[in-house]
Amino acid sequence: MRARVAKARAVYDDWQVALGQLRAALPTCRVAMRSADCAGGARERRAAQHDAGRRAAAAAGMDLTGMSCLAGRGADGAPEWPNGLCGSISHCGGCSVAMVGALAHWSGLGIDIEQHLNTDIAAEIAPVALTQSEQDEFGCDPLQVALAFSAKESLFKALNPLIKKRFDFDAAELCWAGGCEPQLRLVYDLSPEWSAGRTIQPILIPCRAGVLTAVALSA
Amino acid sequence: MTKDMNVTVTTTEAINFDWLEARVATLIEDEGPIDPGESLIFYGLDSLRVMKLAGELKEHGITVSFEDLAKDPTLNAWSALIDARKGG
Numbered sequence: 272m273r274a275r276v277a278k279a280r281a282v283y284d285d286w287q288v289a290l291g292q293l294r295a296a297l298p299t300c301r302v303a304m305r306s307a308d309c310a311g312g313a314r315e316r317r318a319a320q321h322d323a324g325r326r327a328a329a330a331a332g333m334d335l336t337g338m339s340c341l342a343g344r345g346a347d348g349a350p351e352w353p354n355g356l357c358g359s360i361s362h363c364g365g366c367s368v369a370m371v372g373a374l375a376h377w378s379g380l381g382i383d384i385e386q387h388l389n390t391d392i393a394a395e396i397a398p399v400a401l402t403q404s405e406q407d408e409f410g411c412d413p414l415q416v417a418l419a420f421s422a423k424e425s426l427f428k429a430l431n432p433l434i435k436k437r438f439d440f441d442a443a444e445l446c447w448a449g450g451c452e453p454q455l456r457l458v459y460d461l462s463p464e465w466s467a468g469r470t471i472q473p474i475l476i477p478c479r480a481g482v483l484t485a486v487a488l489s490a
Numbered sequence: 491m492t493k494d495m496n497v498t499v500t501t502t503e504a505i506n507f508d509w510l511e512a513r514v515a516t517l518i519e520d521e522g523p524i525d526p527g528e529s530l531i532f533y534g535l536d537s538l539r540v541m542k543l544a545g546e547l548k549e550h551g552i553t554v555s556f557e558d559l560a561k562d563p564t565l566n567a568w569s570a571l572i573d574a575r576k577g578g
Contacts, residue, residue, distance in 0.1 A: 314534070317534035395545040438557070
């Protein structure tokens, strides 16, 4: 029991390094993380994750607005934000993170955290999560697969509420402009405004606990 | 957690409801019963695990996208989807 708590604490602390980098990259947003009790069966763990996510959102919203901020839950399970705010929530193991911003600054915000992938899982999900172009470029490199997967999760969370349309992992691909700047390039038209070839710059932060990605779409 | 996700299947296995139920039980890391009509999101099935299942099915020659699975994440819906894709 004590070892499990210590490990959870260490993972939580590892994430804080990445959260610090995200806060520096997006100073007008607020980001908070809360721990979930991962004891019990699958349903209990999921309920604890959900609760931790809402507590993280409340903390981030309070930090941004100075007022109580409770995110609701839509029919699809996605959070519903109070008027004037946008954001997203992500869960990974015993940690839940929320990012909140003002609609005056941002039209959509997406955040995602994932554990590091091992080589077997990376090889298994690469053919489904990555486009052919990404597979040609990244192969099954676990870090690149995790970053591409997570960045697309963040893109979905940021863009789906805007265009009110679901889209799959083949809708965008991660590429490195000039070899160093990450970009998500839309592969096909999602809406008149979000058409094939449009690029979005994601924030990619690998850390000891896993990978953290975010997509922030300006208002 | 990662260790449990590493359980692999062989291509000789029959892909049917029992296989699906067993794979999902492994992915959500719970030995309790799963209501086949209830959203697997409530059992903690996250995007990565849905993607992993899509990858496993692809290895078995059954192509379903993440979105195919995500839009109705229940055992009943996935079983029907898999049956339809096997026939296709």
